[in-house]
Amino acid sequence: MIPDGWAARMRGDILKKAEILYQKAVDLNNLNLSENILPPCDMIFRALYLTPPENTRCVILGQDPYPTPGVANGLAFSANPGQKIPASLRNIFRELTEDIKCDMPSEPDLTPWAERGVLLLNANLTVIAGKPGSCVNWGWQEITGDILRVCMELNHTIAFLFWGGYAHKVAKTLDFENNKNNKIAFYSSHPSPLGARHGNENIPAFLGSRPFSRVNQYFISNGEAPIDWKLI
Numbered sequence: 001m002i003p004d005g006w007a008a009r010m011r012g013d014i015l016k017k018a019e020i021l022y023q024k025a026v027d028l029n030n031l032n033l034s035e036n037i038l039p040p041c042d043m044i045f046r047a048l049y050l051t052p053p054e055n056t057r058c059v060i061l062g063q064d065p066y067p068t069p070g071v072a073n074g075l076a077f078s079a080n081p082g083q084k085i086p087a088s089l090r091n092i093f094r095e096l097t098e099d100i101k102c103d104m105p106s107e108p109d110l111t112p113w114a115e116r117g118v119l120l121l122n123a124n125l126t127v128i129a130g131k132p133g134s135c136v137n138w139g140w141q142e143i144t145g146d147i148l149r150v151c152m153e154l155n156h157t158i159a160f161l162f163w164g165g166y167a168h169k170v171a172k173t174l175d176f177e178n179n180k181n182n183k184i185a186f187y188s189s190h191p192s193p194l195g196a197r198h199g200n201e202n203i204p205a206f207l208g209s210r211p212f213s214r215v216n217q218y219f220i221s222n223g224e225a226p227i228d229w230k231l232i
Contacts, residue, residue, distance in 0.1 A: 189205050
């Protein structure tokens with residue numbers, strides 16, 4: 001279930017709902033149906049275990065886990081080692097290498113980011129195998145919305161990366177203008193092949209938006225150490 005560090009800061013009714021949804025996923029998988037829940041149940045809250053609130057320095061918001069069995073590992077945009085790098089993640093890696101001038105990662109696993117304080121949070125924490133978006137009506141957004149509220153209320157510096165229309169809508173529920181706890185949001189289009197090159201007058205295209213160096217510049221301007229984004 002949700003680790004103690006996060007649970008202590010979350011609303012009691014939200015924690016009860018998280019327990020209900022987790023048990024729903026467990027029960028469905030125990031039925032041995034063809035429609036298995038992804039990621040595996042022991043990975044549903046993995047992002048929260050790898051990145052406790054006191055270590056959270058950056059939040060990257062995804063929408064859903066990958067629906068292909070064996071790919072999702074509980075971290076937004078991340079995939080298990082040995083899997084083919086998903087299309088959106090290829091563009092993330094492309095921007096990463098051009099932005100901070102590092103080597104191109106060869107594996108799709110973003111666990112090192114999570115361990116360095118990057119909360120890789122999907123708005124919906126489960127998906128039915130082979131059916132993208134199939135759990136959007138479960139109510140996971142209430143749980144992840146409360147996690148984002150906790151992040152906004154933490155007393156240390158946190159940068160948020162909102163990529164794509166869905167993430168932008170979620171960002172509007174958070175009060176960045178009046179936040180006094182050193183929180184900042186950076187926006188761009190989604191890194192998917194359909195969106196990575198398409199910005200507008202208000203939102204830049206993902207490719208060329210330099211999110212990683214901009215986050216680090218923000219930390220440096222606040223007298224803090226930058227995030228190590230390199231994966232190899």
